Amino acid sequence: MKKKKRKLFAELIQKYIGQGSEPVCPYFGECGGCMFQNVPYENQLLLKKEYLNSVLEGIAEADVIHPANPYMYRNRMDMVTAFGKKGLRRQGGYRHVVDIESCAIMQSRSNELFGKLRVLLEKIQDYDYLRHEGYLRYIVLRQARFTGEVMANFVVSSPENRLGFALIDILDDIDSSSLLLSDGLADLSIAPVFQTLKKGFITESFDGIEYMITPNSFFQSNSEIALQMYRKILAHVKGNTLDLYSGVGSISLFVASAADRVTGVEISEESVSTAVQNLENNEIKNVEFICRDAAEFVIEHKGEYQTLILDPPRSGMHPKMMSHIHEMNPERIIYMSCNPSTFRDDARLLENYKIDSFEAYDMFPQTPHIETLALLSRKQ
Numbered sequence: 001m002k003k004k005k006r007k008l009f010a011e012l013i014q015k016y017i018g019q020g021s022e023p024v025c026p027y028f029g030e031c032g033g034c035m036f037q038n039v040p041y042e043n044q045l046l047l048k049k050e051y052l053n054s055v056l057e058g059i060a061e062a063d064v065i066h067p068a069n070p071y072m073y074r075n076r077m078d079m080v081t082a083f084g085k086k087g088l089r090r091q092g093g094y095r096h097v098v099d100i101e102s103c104a105i106m107q108s109r110s111n112e113l114f115g116k117l118r119v120l121l122e123k124i125q126d127y128d129y130l131r132h133e134g135y136l137r138y139i140v141l142r143q144a145r146f147t148g149e150v151m152a153n154f155v156v157s158s159p160e161n162r163l164g165f166a167l168i169d170i171l172d173d174i175d176s177s178s179l180l181l182s183d184g185l186a187d188l189s190i191a192p193v194f195q196t197l198k199k200g201f202i203t204e205s206f207d208g209i210e211y212m213i214t215p216n217s218f219f220q221s222n223s224e225i226a227l228q229m230y231r232k233i234l235a236h237v238k239g240n241t242l243d244l245y246s247g248v249g250s251i252s253l254f255v256a257s258a259a260d261r262v263t264g265v266e267i268s269e270e271s272v273s274t275a276v277q278n279l280e281n282n283e284i285k286n287v288e289f290i291c292r293d294a295a296e297f298v299i300e301h302k303g304e305y306q307t308l309i310l311d312p313p314r315s316g317m318h319p320k321m322m323s324h325i326h327e328m329n330p331e332r333i334i335y336m337s338c339n340p341s342t343f344r345d346d347a348r349l350l351e352n353y354k355i356d357s358f359e360a361y362d363m364f365p366q367t368p369h370i371e372t373l374a375l376l377s378r379k380q
């Protein structure tokens with residue numbers, strides 16, 4: 001997190017800490033995973049509201065932050081395995097890992113699994129990411145909230161399975177497991193699968209729509225909040241709908257029943273092939289997925305869509321995207337964002353549109369992140 005932002009949050013913590021609350025986690029303060037466990041949850045929501053409204057600079061206003069379960073909500077945790085430790089990086093310190101036995105924001109089945117894996121993998125050589133020596137870089141745990149299925153993936157530095165024997169007793173407890181090869185200098189936990197130890201995917205279910213989650217595909221980190229947001233999006237979809245940055249197709253498939261047709265556009269091949277699989281599994285007929293850069297697609301499809309859904313990555317969209325959207329001329333834009341600054345800048349550029357509603361959701365309790373949903377309509 002940038003220094004200025006960290007300073008602002010430190011001030012807001014002082015303002016909203018009140019009587020304080022006892023952190024549930026013994027690693028709080030040292031571990032970089034959480035920032036607000038010492039602030040009572042109701043006050044965290046007020047803190048985030050103040051932060052959000054200061055970032056938005058009047059472009060929109062959040063009245064409340066929709067609450068979530070404050071703990072045990074995360075669908076995915078990437079546990080670093082380095083320096084004889086298994087856990088998360090130290091707050092503000094990339095060079096250090098905090099050895100953690102369980103994580104208060106990770107879902108419970110993943111926590112149980114992580115506890116067992118810590119012991120079973122004790123003798124497996126970890127990876128020193130400062131000297132670039134060793135084997136096991138990350139244990140990635142993913143859990144689907146509504147089906148309870150869990151996936152354990154192991155990111156390693158060479159294309160060999162040195163875990164087989166250690167995992168023999170635990171594969172029955174896991175729904176999916178893969179080995180991923182990350183053999184470069186970059187510290188990546190997303191990497192090509194070179195061996196599937198079990199199944200290769202888990203399934204999440206939102207109001208009857210089933211989603212396959214593969215080792216590297218994006219899926220929202222908090223299913224309960226994502227489902228609330230998707231229901232809201234569904235209520236505003238009409239006509240031909242373009243879902244840009246569609247990931248594994250989760251929004252496209254969820255809103256298909258309200259649209260004439262839906263096109264999902266996504267740059268990751270793995271996500272698109274999972275989206276196509278999801279489409280077939282759900283037997284939905286009015287949705288197509290296209291593997292393409294979103295900006296390139298929009299330039300070529302002016303005037304074809306009445307509804308545009310945007311859910312860009314945290315880094316934001318192509319700088320020219322807003323002018324391409326103007327040319328595309330959709331009647332309404334549904335903008336889901338995990339980055340209030342880029343949302344603010346984009347909304348300013350959408351001069352032909354007015355914001356009809358704006359809501360914020362606490363997708364990531366205990367952390368500084370906030371998810372927002374804005375509904376915009378074309379000015380007459």
Ligand SMILES: C[S@@+](CC[C@H](N)C(=O)[O-])C[C@H]1O[C@@H](n2cnc3c(N)ncnc32)[C@H](O)[C@@H]1O
Pocket residue numbers: 218219220244245246247248249250251265266267268271292293294295311312313314
């Ligand atoms: C925040 S995720 C949204 C996923 C999806 N809407 C969902 O709810 O699961 C952003 C997605 O944008 C994709 N992406 C990033 N850059 C892109 C680009 N230039 N064009 C198309 N998709 C892109 C990423 O691969 C990622 O799947």
